[in-house]
Amino acid sequence: MDKINIETSLQAYRLVNPGVVFLVSTGNGEKNNIYAAAWNMPIKKEPGMLAVLCDKSHYSYSLICENWELGINIPDASLVDAVYGCGATSGRSLDKFEAFHLTRWKAQMIAPPLIKEAVAHLECRVGRVVDLGDTVLLICHILAATVDPRHFKNNAWNFENGLRLLHHVGSNSFSVSSNIINAQKP
Numbered sequence: 001m002d003k004i005n006i007e008t009s010l011q012a013y014r015l016v017n018p019g020v021v022f023l024v025s026t027g028n029g030e031k032n033n034i035y036a037a038a039w040n041m042p043i044k045k046e047p048g049m050l051a052v053l054c055d056k057s058h059y060s061y062s063l064i065c066e067n068w069e070l071g072i073n074i075p076d077a078s079l080v081d082a083v084y085g086c087g088a089t090s091g092r093s094l095d096k097f098e099a100f101h102l103t104r105w106k107a108q109m110i111a112p113p114l115i116k117e118a119v120a121h122l123e124c125r126v127g128r129v130v131d132l133g134d135t136v137l138l139i140c141h142i143l144a145a146t147v148d149p150r151h152f153k154n155n156a157w158n159f160e161n162g163l164r165l166l167h168h169v170g171s172n173s174f175s176v177s178s179n180i181i182n183a184q185k186p
Helices: 059-067 077-088
Strands: 022-027 032-037 040-044 049-055 069-074 120-131 135-147 165-170 173-177
Touching: 022 049, 022 059, 022 077, 032 049, 032 059, 032 077, 049 059, 049 069, 049 120, 059 069, 069 135, 077 165, 077 173
Parallel strands: none
Antiparallel strands: 022 032, 022 069, 040 049, 049 135, 069 120, 120 135, 165 173
């Protein structure tokens, strides 16, 4: 299914609003890696920005430091095994794209490939690094955003077509969001 472009400053932050697990793709197109990130958050709508945590010892961090670009890939529940695998293994000696049957997809504005099977993508450039000791908080500018149009409608996630977003709850356990409930207005 083809993806559609969405307006980055007013809509892209909504792709991460539910606190979903990301698959972060890094690299230069030749050397690539993926890591799973549950510690992430939108931080600004205009211009679109988000923050994601990365361990300094991870192979992905060394790749990020080469070009300060990364892809945020938002998986659905069909990718739960790949998400767990990407978070539980090292890319230093393993091609995670091959190991977890993920397809490299050329990004529009960054060197790292995106993950075609993901339901949405944010192409990001790191604008600031906050050193937290063993980890860093990467403050990222959203350059481009794409989403499967079946799952994003009226500036929000659309669960009518079976979308189930992943939320990491510890170890190899995940919960899913699969519908919207509306609160009564006061």
